Amino acid sequence: MEFLTRLSNKEKRLFYITVAIIALVFFDRVVFRPVMNKLESFNGKINLEEKKLEKSMLILQEEAVIASEYKKIAQNIKQEQSDEETTATLLSNLEKMANSVSVFISDMKPNLVEKFDFYKKYSVKIEAEAKISNLADFIYQLENSPKLFRISDFRLTSQKKEAILKVNMTVTQVLIN
Secondary structure, three states: OOOOOOHHHHHHHHHHHHHHHHHHHHHHHHHHHHHHHHHEHHHHHHHHHHHHHHHHHHHOHHHHHHHHHHHHHHOOOOOOHHHHHHHHHHHHHHHHHHHHOOOEEEEEEEOOOOOOOOOEEEEEEEEEEEEHHHHHHHHHHHHHOOOOEEEEEEEEEEEEOOEEEEEEEEEEEEEEO
């Protein structure tokens, strides 16, 4: 306090103003800014959660549509037969598809069923011959089938006669247990 008594009134005012400014800067750096940063962080998290909530509300509004679509899809991928019956049905479906677009199947060999946690993967090796347009139709039918047929292996060779192609492919189907 001796220090203050030696100062003139003008110097005392300047000292008090300096102390007040330092206190304000200290308050700003130590208290105000961290609190404001925390509030901004919370506001960002709130905005993110509000967006998630809006998306969830839209999904809930579409629940009936989603449930009906799921039922349609589940019908085609639910396994309701034994593995042997399912394999026979797969072979029959592939043969019908091939015949409908004039693809001649020379050989079909089912592979072993691959079993996973909640689904099974059936696969068939096919050797066939067809014109390119018929083969393209066959592949299109397979890939767009509601039975979830997929071509996992594909080899194409040309025949010398006409425009006939020879194809070796593996067709897979996934079914839920």
